[in-house]
Amino acid sequence: MKQNMTKIIITVLVLALSVFLFQSYGVADKLSRFVTIMGNITNSLKNAKHAYEEVNFTISDDELKDVNITKLAQEFKSSIDKKKEALVLAIKAPPEIQVDEIREEEIPTHTKTQTIKAKIVKMEDLPAKFKPLKQYLHEPFKMGACQICHTSKNNKPGELVKKNISEICYECHKTRYTKKFDHKPAKDGRCMDCHDPHQSNTKKLLKAESVNTLCLKCHDRKSTFSAKAEKLFVNMDLAVKHKPIVEKSCLECHDAHTADHKSLLSLDAKMDLCLDCHDTIKEKITHAKFKHGGVNTSEKRCLECHDPHATKHVKLLKKDPVATCLKCHDKEVKSDEDGGMLMNMKKHLDENPNWHKPIKDVKKEGGCSACHDPHGSDNFSILRKSFTQNFYADLANKEFFCFKCHTEKKITKQFITTSQEHNITAFRDGEVNLHYLHVNDRKGRACRACHDEHASKYKHLIRDYTDFNGIKFPLRFKESAEGGSCAPACHKEFAYDRVNPKGIGK
Amino acid sequence: MRRYICIKYILSLLFCSFLLFAQDETGFRLLNPQISSINEERIASFVIEADSQKIDFISITTDANKTFSIEVNEERSHYCKSINLHIGLNSIKVAGYKNALVIKEQSRELFFVSKVDKDFRYPPEGYSKKHFHNQENEKLCIKCHDMSVNEVSGVAFEDITKSNCYGCHKSINKEKHSHAPSVNWLCTSCHNGEVGVFNKADKDRTKYSVPDPIEGVCFSCHKKYKEEWSKKRFHHEPAESGRCNRCHNAHSSLSEFYLKKPSWELCTDCHKDKIEGMHIVKTFGRKAHPTHNVKDPSREGKDLSCTSCHNPHASNAPSLLQSETSMGLCSRCHKK
Numbered sequence: 029m030k031q032n033m034t035k036i037i038i039t040v041l042v043l044a045l046s047v048f049l050f051q052s053y054g055v056a057d058k059l060s061r062f063v064t065i066m067g068n069i070t071n072s073l074k075n076a077k078h079a080y081e082e083v084n085f086t087i088s089d090d091e092l093k094d095v096n097i098t099k100l101a102q103e104f105k106s107s108i109d110k111k112k113e114a115l116v117l118a119i120k121a122p123p124e125i126q127v128d129e130i131r132e133e134e135i136p137t138h139t140k141t142q143t144i145k146a147k148i149v150k151m152e153d154l155p156a157k158f159k160p161l162k163q164y165l166h167e168p169f170k171m172g173a174c175q176i177c178h179t180s181k182n183n184k185p186g187e188l189v190k191k192n193i194s195e196i197c198y199e200c201h202k203t204r205y206t207k208k209f210d211h212k213p214a215k216d217g218r219c220m221d222c223h224d225p226h227q228s229n230t231k232k233l234l235k236a237e238s239v240n241t242l243c244l245k246c247h248d249r250k251s252t253f254s255a256k257a258e259k260l261f262v263n264m265d266l267a268v269k270h271k272p273i274v275e276k277s278c279l280e281c282h283d284a285h286t287a288d289h290k291s292l293l294s295l296d297a298k299m300d301l302c303l304d305c306h307d308t309i310k311e312k313i314t315h316a317k318f319k320h321g322g323v324n325t326s327e328k329r330c331l332e333c334h335d336p337h338a339t340k341h342v343k344l345l346k347k348d349p350v351a352t353c354l355k356c357h358d359k360e361v362k363s364d365e366d367g368g369m370l371m372n373m374k375k376h377l378d379e380n381p382n383w384h385k386p387i388k389d390v391k392k393e394g395g396c397s398a399c400h401d402p403h404g405s406d407n408f409s410i411l412r413k414s415f416t417q418n419f420y421a422d423l424a425n426k427e428f429f430c431f432k433c434h435t436e437k438k439i440t441k442q443f444i445t446t447s448q449e450h451n452i453t454a455f456r457d458g459e460v461n462l463h464y465l466h467v468n469d470r471k472g473r474a475c476r477a478c479h480d481e482h483a484s485k486y487k488h489l490i491r492d493y494t495d496f497n498g499i500k501f502p503l504r505f506k507e508s509a510e511g512g513s514c515a516p517a518c519h520k521e522f523a524y525d526r527v528n529p530k531g532i533g534k
Numbered sequence: 535m536r537r538y539i540c541i542k543y544i545l546s547l548l549f550c551s552f553l554l555f556a557q558d559e560t561g562f563r564l565l566n567p568q569i570s571s572i573n574e575e576r577i578a579s580f581v582i583e584a585d586s587q588k589i590d591f592i593s594i595t596t597d598a599n600k601t602f603s604i605e606v607n608e609e610r611s612h613y614c615k616s617i618n619l620h621i622g623l624n625s626i627k628v629a630g631y632k633n634a635l636v637i638k639e640q641s642r643e644l645f646f647v648s649k650v651d652k653d654f655r656y657p658p659e660g661y662s663k664k665h666f667h668n669q670e671n672e673k674l675c676i677k678c679h680d681m682s683v684n685e686v687s688g689v690a691f692e693d694i695t696k697s698n699c700y701g702c703h704k705s706i707n708k709e710k711h712s713h714a715p716s717v718n719w720l721c722t723s724c725h726n727g728e729v730g731v732f733n734k735a736d737k738d739r740t741k742y743s744v745p746d747p748i749e750g751v752c753f754s755c756h757k758k759y760k761e762e763w764s765k766k767r768f769h770h771e772p773a774e775s776g777r778c779n780r781c782h783n784a785h786s787s788l789s790e791f792y793l794k795k796p797s798w799e800l801c802t803d804c805h806k807d808k809i810e811g812m813h814i815v816k817t818f819g820r821k822a823h824p825t826h827n828v829k830d831p832s833r834e835g836k837d838l839s840c841t842s843c844h845n846p847h848a849s850n851a852p853s854l855l856q857s858e859t860s861m862g863l864c865s866r867c868h869k870k
Contacts, residue, residue: 492692493689493690496714496755497754497755497757498688499688499689499690499715499720499723499755500688500689500690501690501714501718502690502691502718504692517690517714517715517717517718518714520712520717
């Protein structure tokens with residue numbers, strides 16, 4: 029009995045402990061995540077696209093002799109039969125395409141006489157232009173079964189089985205008109221524009237050394253002067269190129285034949301496609317507390333600022349960083365944050381010659397995005413770091429964004445021994461740091477009370493007006509040789525002098 | 535016969551009025567301030583219309599024997615001067631001279647009301663508030679002054695002297711502690727021409743009336759106090775009734791927080807019983823706790839005053855004390 033009791037107690041304890049551990053370490057959560065991950069992996073393995081196997085051998089004459097074309101045809105048929113059922117289910121025509129246009133899976137039929145007549149062309153009998161053989165060979169060509177495509181009439185050795193070459197291709201390659209948009213050459217049946225029917229040194233029997241060169245044969249902007257150039261043609265000579273194009277190929281985004289979205293894309297070009305790879309940005313765009321209208325509500329979304337191919341500017345921007353922003357901010361724009369109107373930044377910059385360094389020195393500092401995150405942020409005004417919106421801010425409790433670049437000591441040190449220290453503020457009366465006096469207080473003022481973070485008429489980005497309770501008060505800042513004076517709403521005119529102190533703050 | 539009497543009567547009336555007119559014309563005419571008027575500000579603006587042929591010199595003498603003189607010349611017909619008043623009844627003499635001889639003398643009795651001082655809160659009988667900024671009066675000024683409002687709503691003047699109000703009212707802001715909207719000449723942000731419950735009579739008499747109670751105007755900027763005070767249990771009457779301008783001068787003042795007087799003096803204007811006698815801790819010893827004239831340990835650099843212990847606006851503690859517990863209150867200063 030006693031033993032039983034202890035057993036029960038122990039089991040209860042163990043259960044309680046396991047429940048506790050289960051709860052506290054979020055085991056259930058982790059388990060479910062593990063299951064989904066494993067599911068994803070198996071799923072992707074199952075649905076992985078079939079990759080072409082590299083063929084890298086030469087065919088001996090003996091081998092060619094052994095090829096039985098009838099057997100080959102039967103094998104071909106049976107393999108296609110297997111796929112057929114799946115394909116019939118998979119291929120669904122978009123509504124605008126008539127059903128009979130979708131080619132049924134047909135097997136090339138060979139009559140008995142044809143089969144007997146079937147002639148396997150031996151290696152040495154191949155016309156000279158095919159030699160030496162290239163790396164990748166078209167299957168029928170590899171077999172020497174020229175008559176799959178060509179009629180073997182003596183007078184015209186190259187004549188085709190059917191007049192329209194695409195029809196011959198589609199006999200075996202059967203993806204056609206299955207999606208909303210088609211590549212023009214594919215739609216027109218000009219398969220041979222891109223593919224070589226016999227052999228090539230490039231995968232997929234392409235007629236060029238690589239996918240990109242093949243695409244650019246037609247789509248190079250330099251090749252045309254037409255007005256359509258913007259849309260269909262790219263200039264890949266520009267300095268900044270989109271990585272997938274350089275490292276892989278155009279096919280990373282585009283499908284060569286047919287696709288569900290415009291520009292032969294698998295997803296919507298404006299944003300979905302981009303976010304498919306750029307997942308950190310996706311996180312920002314979708315979950316940020318404050319969203320940028322430029323990406324979230326604009327017409328062209330990502331493409332409002334970025335070019336997907338190549339540009340002259342960093343981050344694939346269409347214009348230089350500041351000009352990109354000013355493309356929209358050249359007028360008062362309604363803010364997505366609070367519905368208020370954002371200032372006309374272009375006008376502000378045009379009117380005020382002294383610019384904040386990130387704006388002035390775009391190349392080095394990065395322009396507007398040095399402080400703002402164009403993809404969205406959890407801080408107001410999509411700032412990269414939090415900053416107070418108020419006029420007053422307690423310096424002790426706040427990490428001031430400005431200190432990211434500006435020396436904190438310049439502001440927070442009450443007295444400055446000018447003879448000993450370097451990199452000291454110029455806003456001082458003798459040794460009294462006037463920045464400290466203004467900022468380091470229970471009722472300390474935020475930097476923006478006096479400085480305009482974008483541009484100003486005055487030196488040191490001193491504002492002309494400071495907003496206090498909705499009223500704009502002029503600072504009336506005047507600079508003298510070794511100091512200056514201010515007469516804002518906060519106090520009457522006070523002057524300071526670095527060399528001959530006027531006695532402020534004592 | 536009856537008609538004759540009537541004509542005679544009219545003629546005599548005309549003669550009398552001519553006489554009156556003639557008397558006014560001898561030298562100068564005092565256009566402002568008007569007879570037996572009340573002033574709510576320390577400053578009274580004197581506007582005198584002078585005839586340069588009859589007088590060459592005007593002097594204004596206050597009852598504190600301060601004299602201001604204005605020279606009369608041919609170029610101008612109207613002369614303005616701001617005179618400082620003291621609380622209560624002021625008698626100000628205006629005299630016109632020609633070759634150092636008095637031609638005409640006239641005096642004005644003005645009553646400077648104090649909303650805090652019980653003795654001067656209500657004017658003597660016959661005195662009333664007279665407004666200057668109505669169309670009739672402004673016609674007189676329009677020759678020399680631009681009488682329009684040139685203030686852009688919500689934007690202060692870069693150069694305050696550009697304000698049309700500045701010229702006549704500049705002395706209103708000359709004290710040490712001046713209120714930002716006032717010193718930036720954003721006059722119409724408060725002088726919005728509206729009236730409140732307590733000054734309904736002023737409606738349409740002046741263009742620049744201020745509502746009484748004024749709290750709506752004050753709280754438009756001092757937002758946080760509205761919420762803060764409304765949560766408190768006890769309220770000081772002037773703050774509760776929204777008449778901030780009883781204690782505060784919205785223009786400029788010698789005392790901090792734009793108080794009309796230093797806080798101790800201001801409080802004791804109403805709470806006169808607290809001036810003498812044992813106000814605090816009567817039981818400990820014979821000496822009363824000081825209420826002023828010593829340093830305040832709880833507020834560095836400031837003197838002890840009523841506000842050291844009492845909150846002049848609102849508090850959760852009875853007697854509007856600054857702390858809800860007596861220990862908390864005393865320990866503000868008595869730390870050990």
